[in-house]
Amino acid sequence: MQPFGIGKSLAIEGLISWKTPSVARVPTEVLPMPMPPHNRRASRAAVAVLGAAGLIALVAAPAAFGDEAAPELVIGGLEPIDGVKPGSSFDLPVTVANKGTGAAEKVWVSYSVTRGLDFAEVPSNCRAQQVPSYDEMPERWIAVCAFDQVMEPGVVYTPEKPLRVRALARALNDELRVRVGDVDPGADENGTAPVAGTAPAVKLVEGPAGGEGSARFVDVPVISVNTADYQVTGAELKGRVGETVTMKVKFTNAGPAWVLTKEGERLVKVMITPPAGTSVVKPHGFCEVEGDAYACGTSQRSVNEGGQETYTFQLKIDKRVADAKGSVALSTEARPFDPNKANDKADITLDVAGGGTSGSTGSPTTGSDGSTGGSSTGDDGTTTNGGTLAETGSSTLPIAGVAAAVLVTGAGTLLIVRGRRAQSLS
Structure with missing residues (x-):
């Protein structure tokens, strides 16, 4: 951050308008006669002398301004x-x-x-x-x-x-x-x-x-002499395999003091680890990958009392993992003003209905619009254009039943065609 200042309107002081000193005209009656071609070198030397004299006068002129008394x-x-x-x-x-x-x-x-x-x-x-x-x-x-x-x-x-x-x-x-x-x-x-x-x-x-x-x-x-209580809040997630769910976790300064981090000192980071069996479709804008977690920053170098940051992630449930838990925790740099460490970490739980996997347990391929694996995620965190049928209340038919239905339908169609052909021949 730039050094703390009183405002944008500080005056620019000490500007001086410099003027080129005028050169006196030489009377026409004493101007030298035109020199023959073979003496042009002497003419050039005379011009150089006059130019040097003008330059000396130009450099010397501002000295008068420097001698003027001024406050400091x-x-x-x-x-x-x-x-x-x-x-x-x-x-x-x-x-x-x-x-x-x-x-x-x-x-x-x-x-x-x-x-x-x-x-x-x-x-x-x-x-x-x-x-x-x-x-x-x-x-x-x-x-x-x-x-x-x-x-x-x-x-x-x-x-x-x-x-x-x-x-x-x-x-x-x-x-x-x-x-x-x-x-x-x-x-x-x-x-x-x-x-x-x-x-x-x-x-x-x-x-x-x-x-x-x-x-x-x-x-x-x-x-x-004061304290500020930094704390985090976790999340409880629910969904089915293949769904994309919205995760929101929070960082709060419960006060009573505000905290201004000085220039050069480390700002607090919020470390977010998603639950096992999930992959991040879209992280929060203030967050970037750091090891197995996401390191999330704050919008300002100061955190007001009662101020908070909410970090929103879109997670895809790839498979069901028993007792899967993630976490949100504060980074471990020293914070002498915050003696309460009990609320520096919280759980992120995930309750997966049903079982199985979505076909991929790794990180999905993310498009420029945030879509993954043939499906896209809406602003409300739900999956559209490829989401599970459970979102609409429909159920998935067993594969064997579908195949049988297709065979029966096909047989009926074949009988009808044969009947019509027999009628046309008779």
Whole structure:
């Protein structure tokens, strides 16, 4: 996932319009006379000298822009925050410094927190908005505070009252980002309309020297003391040999905390093993073969409290296997936040009516439309165009009875033909 950001509307700063310096015209009365053909080399040398002089002037011209005084704002004063209890609050001791050569006429400080955190109060010189999850970025709150005051170079400032953040009941592994700039970052177009705060306005005051940062933004992890219960739910399947049945198993985060997996860490996988005697006609979209099972992922790197994933498979019953069972289980990586391991695995049972086999115990050949072995599977998981007669309430006639019926019918037809022939001859 891309680094967590405050929004899409970060300003592009520092663009300079470059202009080619003009070259003075030489008076016509001092222009040299046309040179004879044998002295063209001297003319070319003169043109080269003039071209070089123009190039030197072009390169030297931007130096004047570089000498112009400009602010360079940086954030500091923040360290990782650990041991936070849900329901408690903490302050953000932010420092803002100007490391540039010119003053900043106005300053904006932006705070962004993921969904396990919230702002306890928002000053009236700040605006806040809620941004839902998008582009693999988790849901978050953003507060942008405007300080309409000059920030001098070489001075460290701090808000006269630090912004206060509250840990919610779902807090666990959250992220905080603080950014500073001398341009309004604007609102995130995917979020709610920004709303001005109602707490008293704050201003920046000069702070003690030292402690200034070195970057325009800082990311800070916020770890809360909380748990989340990952669990899985199995399935009970029924059908006849040759049928295709729908299997649905679930992964759930029963909370109370939401879980945000950090970049670079392994996401939880749900391992699904179908019951013996079946073959997979169509797996779930988030799943791929891993050994004898299917490894299934999650749609986001975060799992909200109460959130769940349902994995739907189409299974063909190839043969009846006594006491056939499959399973759904969580992958085995460490999850310190989830102490309850009793619900990390569940059974998938299969009750097969009748007996025998469907003629194939291996994996079926799957067409581009999901059809297998001459039959196709509908969206509701039933088999059409080749399904068993039991689905329509019909029964299969014994082969011997069918053959006898054919013979009797054939004999009757033969007698009728012979009778008609005798009548025609008489």
